[in-house]
Amino acid sequence: MIRVGKRFIDKDHVVLSYFYGQRQSFNSILNAQSNQLIQPGNNLAGISLEAAKRIGSNGLLTMEIAKSSAPYYVLDTLNGVKWMRGISNFSERHNEAYSLKYVQGFKKIDLTVQAGVKYLGAKYQSFSVINTGSYQIGWHFKVKQSFLKKQIQFQGSIQQNEYSNPFSILTYRSTNIVASAFASFRFKKLPFFSIGYYPTQQVLKLSDNSLSIHQYWTLMATAVKNFKIGKQFGTSMLMFNQFKGSSKDSGSYLNDFSSVQWSNSVVLKKVMVGLNLSSQVSNRTAFNTVETECSYSPFQWLSLSSNLKLSVLQGSKSLYKGYGGSINFKVGILGDVSVSFDRTYVPYMLNSIVKNEYGRLTYYKTF
Numbered sequence: 597m598i599r600v601g602k603r604f605i606d607k608d609h610v611v612l613s614y615f616y617g618q619r620q621s622f623n624s625i626l627n628a629q630s631n632q633l634i635q636p637g638n639n640l641a642g643i644s645l646e647a648a649k650r651i652g653s654n655g656l657l658t659m660e661i662a663k664s665s666a667p668y669y670v671l672d673t674l675n676g677v678k679w680m681r682g683i684s685n686f687s688e689r690h691n692e693a694y695s696l697k698y699v700q701g702f703k704k705i706d707l708t709v710q711a712g713v714k715y716l717g718a719k720y721q722s723f724s725v726i727n728t729g730s731y732q733i734g735w736h737f738k739v740k741q742s743f744l745k746k747q748i749q750f751q752g753s754i755q756q757n758e759y760s761n762p763f764s765i766l767t768y769r770s771t772n773i774v775a776s777a778f779a780s781f782r783f784k785k786l787p788f789f790s791i792g793y794y795p796t797q798q799v800l801k802l803s804d805n806s807l808s809i810h811q812y813w814t815l816m817a818t819a820v821k822n823f824k825i826g827k828q829f830g831t832s833m834l835m836f837n838q839f840k841g842s843s844k845d846s847g848s849y850l851n852d853f854s855s856v857q858w859s860n861s862v863v864l865k866k867v868m869v870g871l872n873l874s875s876q877v878s879n880r881t882a883f884n885t886v887e888t889e890c891s892y893s894p895f896q897w898l899s900l901s902s903n904l905k906l907s908v909l910q911g912s913k914s915l916y917k918g919y920g921g922s923i924n925f926k927v928g929i930l931g932d933v934s935v936s937f938d939r940t941y942v943p944y945m946l947n948s949i950v951k952n953e954y955g956r957l958t959y960y961k962t963f
Contacts, residue, residue: 599960601646607656609648616641617723640721641665641683654701662693666719690731691719706742711735732757751778787821812841830862852879866893876943882910883943897926907941909949916941916949931961 601611618639642664649657665683683691697712716732736755742748754775780790795813815838823830839853854877861870872887884907891901905918920938927933937955944950 607648608650609646611646613644613646614642615644615722639665640667640723642722643683651698651700654703656699658695658697658699660693660695662720662722664691664693664720664722666691667721688719690717691721692717693720693722706746708740710738710740747782749780752776787819789817789819791815791817812839814839825862828862828864830860833857833859835859853877861889867891878943881943883949884908899924903938905940907949909943912949914949931959934958 597613597615599611599613601609603609616639642662644660644662646658646660648659651657663683663686693714693716695712695714697710699708699710701708713735714733716734718731734755734757736753738751738753740749740751743750752775776792776794778790778792780788782788793813793815815836817836818833820831820833823832835855835857837853837855841852855874857872857874859870859872861868868891870887870889872885872889874885874887876883876885885905886907887903887905889901889903891899893899900921900923902921903919905920907916907918908914909916918938918940920936920940922934922936924932924934935955935957937953939951939953941949942952
């Protein structure tokens with residue numbers, strides 16, 4: 597991803613972004629001519645332009661437009677159609693997206709209100725958007741209220757996504773309504789604690805006389821405590837996540853899923869060491885991981901980090917070894933550069949494990 601922008605007075609800004617990459621996919625397509633399985637092209641790229649304008653002293657209006665390459669299933673890739681052609685074809689509007697968001701703060705009562713609306717074309721895609729082959733119209737409304745000098749915070753939100761498929765023979769319409777709640781508590785000498793509950797209901801209209809309702813929910817809880825050993829400072833964090841539904845409702849293979857992670861880190865002058873323990877349990881399998889990490893900053897302009905992960909799948913005698921690392925350095929007035937890579941393993945269908953690898957190169961400069 598490349599982002600270039602300019603910041604004006606009162607925090608107004610304009611940012612132009614370009615993103616490029618490839619989704620990891622495990623599906624394939626049968627070529628009827630050669631009777632061979634073909635891995636579909638999951639490359640994607642796009643551009644976006646974001647502008648923000650300060651409204652008064654506590655309001656911010658943000659607008660964004662974006663255009664992406666079309667997904668592989670709407671392209672005739674066997675005949676050599678260029679998958680990036682859609683970005684420069686401005687007469688094609690189905691691969692575009694628009695969003696409008698407004699945030700207003702009320703300092704006297706410590707209240708923040710946010711509202712927004714978005715439109716995603718039927719062919720638009722990005723790394724954070726799963727394309728459904730239908731255009732989407734959504735809106736959201738969020739409220740955050742703090743008490744006792746922000747020691748207690750409550751957040752609530754409601755949002756709706758509407759899907760419509762103009763290419764379907766039957767009338768197809770889906771309205772996804774999400775109402776969520778989040779609370780956090782921060783008191784002196786006690787761990788910071790937060791909990792969130794996110795129920796979801798999806799209504800599908802398959803025809804004039806046919807409806808289907810799917811329901812599932814997610815529960816998340818986190819506790820964080822800072823501590824001191826001698827002159828050294830450390831942090832301990834315990835996280836719990838629970839997702840519950842059914843394979844029919846959620847469309848997920850791991851439809852009844854919970855995970856617990858305990859992370860600990862200690863800072864020793866220029867060195868930080870950490871130990872993470874995690875357990876992921878579903879209705880079909882259990883996956884346990886031990887991870888050690890270490891980072892070292894010999895100079896102000898250089899920092900190095902590495903990690904090692906050992907994972908075990910229930911019912912398997914194999915030990916899966918993952919690793920990763922990163923290098924971050926400042927090049928004077930030229931800016932900051934970061935290079936990172938990671939290899940890990942995740943549970944997959946039929947009680948199996950899939951290797952997941954990624955690398956990232958980041959450059960940023962503040963003018």
